Amino acid sequence: MAVFGVDYGWGRPGVAVLKSAGADFACRYVSHDRTGKNLTRAEAEALSAAGIRLVVVWETSAARALDGRDAGAADARAAAARAADCGMPGDRPIYFAVDFDASADQQPEIDAYFDGVASVLGRGRTGMYGGYGPVSRAFDAGKIAYGWQTHAWSDGRWDGRAQLRQYSSGHTLSNVSVDYNRAVADDYGQWLVGASPDAPGYVSVGAAAQPLPPAAWTTVNWNTDHADRRDRDGSSILRGPARYALTASVTVTGVSPGTLLRARAIEVREDDTAKFDAGPVHELTASRADVHVLYALPADTVAGGRRVRFQVVQHGAAEATLTGGSAKLLFWR
Incomplete structure (x- = not known):
């Protein structure tokens, strides 16, 4: 899923302009700044009332992260207080800026800052x-749980673990000067004023149609996202960690009466999608050439570094067709 948002500093485009531009979220600053x-x-409440989610980033000087652990701890205390004043729930992440072309030789100081x-x-x-x-180096070292990567200093490369991408x-x-961003994960640090941390998310x-070969588990590809009205291209429904409840329905045609069909949810590893854990299997026997396959998983938990997918298998003698389907999922983080 890719969701469009913007970030800006001085100046305010306004809720109506952001909604007209299709922005689902706004990335905003918290800092020691006193110039606006x-x-x-008030801004957080106005954006929240309009359904525009918020993400916060702390930045003082561009290279502040070179000042080490004590600086990181001091900035975190100040950032948490200012974000709380704006209505951010206490379990939401805060991004801290490394706003320069940092080299590998500078990473130890940066890592120390993020330890702070x-x-x-x-x-x-x-x-x-x-x-x-x-x-990328901070993710590799386990120093961060969230990444907001900018196209600057990236040479066209994107780290797949970063939940946010500032792409233009x-x-x-x-x-008002703004940058364009994409959220490429279900949880990218977003929040609304007054929303309970336990309020569920919705997918x-x-x-669309895809072939269904005989006797082989086939992962359903989801090409449309109805929750945010954006096209999607991928097989993953949700990225962990999260608690979730899933219902899915697909239509299969071209099977003979008496054919056994089975469905299951799986949780695949992001670093090796050939490895996965499978949920309960639901079975049904076709009574006609076209059949609706229903599946429900009322409660489960997916760990971090894993994604939820949905699979179907038909045990007929020839290839059938999955002509369409839908899935709905509630999740809690």
């Missing part, structure tokens, strides 16, 4: 904004 750069409570951040927020709430190099800069909305996806 920071997110305010994590000592205050916890590693699960610690995020980094930066180019490909520092973001220098745009204008209502005379609603649809599938």
